[in-house]
Amino acid sequence: MKYTLITAAALGAATLGLAACGGNTTAPPRNLGTPTGGLATPFPTNPPAITAAYTQIELWGRPAVKEAFENFNDHKTTNAVEPYVGSPADPLQGEIKSFEDTVRPPSTSANTDYGTTLQAILYPDEMQVNLADTTDKASYLGIETKGATGGLFGGRDLSDDVVDISLGAAFGNTLSKIGVLADDGEENTCISSDNLPSPRASQTKTSTFPYLAGPH
Amino acid sequence: MRTSRLIGTATAVVAVAVAGVLYTAHAAKSSDHQDTYNLATRANTSADITDMYVFPSPVNAANVVIAVNVSPLIPAGMGTSTFFDPSLMWQIKIAHGDTAPEDQVIQFGVTGTGATQSVTLYGPAAPNQVGTANTFVAPTATFAYNTATQLPNGIKVFAGPRADPFFIDLFALFSFLGDRNWSTHTSQTDPGPETQGPLSNGDNVGIETADAPAYDKTANPAQPTFNGFTAGTTAGAGSALGNYACSANPVTDTLADLGGGFNVLSFVVEIPRTLLTNGYTSSSLHLWATVNSSTGT
Numbered sequence: 382m383k384y385t386l387i388t389a390a391a392l393g394a395a396t397l398g399l400a401a402c403g404g405n406t407t408a409p410p411r412n413l414g415t416p417t418g419g420l421a422t423p424f425p426t427n428p429p430a431i432t433a434a435y436t437q438i439e440l441w442g443r444p445a446v447k448e449a450f451e452n453f454n455d456h457k458t459t460n461a462v463e464p465y466v467g468s469p470a471d472p473l474q475g476e477i478k479s480f481e482d483t484v485r486p487p488s489t490s491a492n493t494d495y496g497t498t499l500q501a502i503l504y505p506d507e508m509q510v511n512l513a514d515t516t517d518k519a520s521y522l523g524i525e526t527k528g529a530t531g532g533l534f535g536g537r538d539l540s541d542d543v544v545d546i547s548l549g550a551a552f553g554n555t556l557s558k559i560g561v562l563a564d565d566g567e568e569n570t571c572i573s574s575d576n577l578p579s580p581r582a583s584q585t586k587t588s589t590f591p592y593l594a595g596p597h
Numbered sequence: 598m599r600t601s602r603l604i605g606t607a608t609a610v611v612a613v614a615v616a617g618v619l620y621t622a623h624a625a626k627s628s629d630h631q632d633t634y635n636l637a638t639r640a641n642t643s644a645d646i647t648d649m650y651v652f653p654s655p656v657n658a659a660n661v662v663i664a665v666n667v668s669p670l671i672p673a674g675m676g677t678s679t680f681f682d683p684s685l686m687w688q689i690k691i692a693h694g695d696t697a698p699e700d701q702v703i704q705f706g707v708t709g710t711g712a713t714q715s716v717t718l719y720g721p722a723a724p725n726q727v728g729t730a731n732t733f734v735a736p737t738a739t740f741a742y743n744t745a746t747q748l749p750n751g752i753k754v755f756a757g758p759r760a761d762p763f764f765i766d767l768f769a770l771f772s773f774l775g776d777r778n779w780s781t782h783t784s785q786t787d788p789g790p791e792t793q794g795p796l797s798n799g800d801n802v803g804i805e806t807a808d809a810p811a812y813d814k815t816a817n818p819a820q821p822t823f824n825g826f827t828a829g830t831t832a833g834a835g836s837a838l839g840n841y842a843c844s845a846n847p848v849t850d851t852l853a854d855l856g857g858g859f860n861v862l863s864f865v866v867e868i869p870r871t872l873l874t875n876g877y878t879s880s881s882l883h884l885w886a887t888v889n890s891s892t893g894t
Contacts, residue, residue: 419745420745420746420747420753421740421741421744421745421746421747422746422747423738423739423740423746423748424715424738424739424740424741426739427717427736427738427739428706428708428715428717428736428739430733430736431706431732431733432732433732433891434726434730434731434732435685435686435730435731435732435889435890435891436729436730436889436890436893437729437730437731437887437888437889438635438636438644438888438889438890438893438894439632439636439644439645439646439887439888440646440885440886440887441629441646441647441648441649441665441885441886441887442885442886444629444648444649444763447629447632448629448770448774448777449774452776452788452791453633453776453777453778453779453781453782453789453791454776454782454786454787454788454789454791456632456633457633457634457635457785460632460633460636461729462729463697463698463728463729464885465696465697465698480795483795483796483837484795484837484838485837486837505696505697505883506885507692507696507883507884507885508649508651508883508884508885509881509882509883509884510651510661510881510882510883510884511880511881511882512661512870512873512874512880512881512882513880513881515653515658515659515870518652518653519650519651519652519653524881534652534653535651536650536651536652536661537649537650537651537652538650538652539650539652539664539762540762542764544764544765548823565835566833566834566835567833567835567836567837568833568835568836569821569832569833569836569837569838570826570830570831570832570833570836570843571820571821571822571823571826571830571831571832571836571841571842571843571844572773572821572822572823574823575765575766575769575770575823575824575825575848576766576823576824576825576826576848577764577765577766577825577848577850578848578850580762580764581764581850581853583760583761583762583853583858584760584762584763584764584853585762586652586655588655588656589656590656590662590745590753590755590865590867591664591745591753591755591759591863591865591867592655592662592664592865593664593759593760593762593863593865594759594760594762595758595759595760596671596673596676596677596758596759596760596860597673597674597676597760597857597858597859597860
């Protein structure tokens with residue numbers, strides 16, 4: 382019930398407008414113009430300049446990293462810093478290793494430390510893209526894995542199974558298969574994939590801009 | 598005129614009430630959906646980034662597409678009545694050749710409220726400031742909400758509702774990482790289930806029983822497992838958590854299967870690669886997205 386009320390209020394505010402929020406509240410004249418290749422043209426003018434500083438309250442760098450490794454209560458700290466600032470200002474860097482060590486502790490016999498390796502791969506919390514690559518498709522962690530996830534462009538395609546890619550690296554044998562680390566024999570099959578089938582039509586690219594499928 | 602306005606208002610209220618129930622039924626987080634208690638409970642949830650995608654344009658190899666999604670879990674049918682918060686600044690930050698600092702930004706700001714709100718693209722340009730307090734760079738163009746627009750410099754832009762492309766069995770995730778469900782926290786500072794250790798079952802609190810399968814609500818977090826494994830599959834002899842049975846229960850594509858599927862608000866920009874590389878010493882980019890607030894909260 383608590384969340385019903387909160388959310389109804391939230392959606393009500395969204396529907397009725399947020400004139401009290403500050404920022405830009407006066408819309409410029411609408412002018413959709415003549416479509417160009419099926420697309421509209423921009424308005425003839427821009428809104429008045431804004432000189433005030435805006436403070437960061439949310440940060441996004443890679444899919445599923447904060448969610449897998451970082452305590453929820455620490456997200457508010459990570460959200461307010463740059464993704465490269467590191468420990469101790471950003472708790473994410475340390476928690477990648479500490480969480481991994483719980484499920485997959487360093488192995489002296491295999492001489493492996495998956496926590497430290499994942500920390501080096503996944504932090505800074507930024508997405509890598511190689512714009513000089515004009516032949517490969519996008520593939521999450523493509524650059525970090527030297528193309529093992531589908532190419533060297535990097536980035537992230539709409540249909541990339543980032544959950545399975547991340548789970549495979551953290552808890553499966555992805556890193557040993559591509560030669561990053563030796564096989565420590567500690568993989569946990571039960572959490573190495575969420576076993577979802579191929580993406581639905583609403584989760585893949587359409588043929589025309591903006592390429593994301595229209596709303597349900 | 599007065600009558601039609603009243604009908605319109607009543608319709609909006611009913612829609613909001615229905616949406617509230619639906620949203621509550623599916624209160625959950627995933628890739629970065631409902632990232633903190635405050636982001637999940639803001640009056641307007643467009644401060645909450647769910648995902649970012651970067652891929653070559655499918656129609657022009659000289660271009661690259663960047664999409665940043667916000668406003669998680671918009672119920673089916675509510676996409677075109679969900680809008681951006683005009684007190685916010687959305688940014689794509691780019692560092693060329695290294696991980697830091699950012700040396701180029703693409704920014705979005707919104708003017709007005711409701712279906713007539715407009716969106717302004719700022720940049721791409723060098724940032725006015727590096728760090729977490731930022732001002733807008735020079736505007737490039739302003740366009741209408743939910744309208745794909747072609748700009749003169751070869752850039753295409755869109756800001757509006759889209760189907761959420763993210764996919765995960767979220768209920769299974771919460772069966773052993775219950776801490777990640779914002780509904781298991783009572784405030785921005787409540788540590789919630791993390792006090793139980795790294796693995797906990799949040800019992801999918803905040804999600805109605807009809808939605809979360811019973812086997813996910815009652816799963817043992819000390820033996821974490823996703824669903825959909827072949828019967829007899831086990832964690833593995835070397836698993837530090839033990840060699841227990843993996844779940845053979847059915848999977849759930851949570852964001853697509855429930856309530857007709859969920860939507861997000863998307864900022865999508867298709868941009869010539871040259872606008873992101875000319876004048877820089879490297880075409881290797883590191884990117885991240887932020888949301889900044891004029892009120893600081």
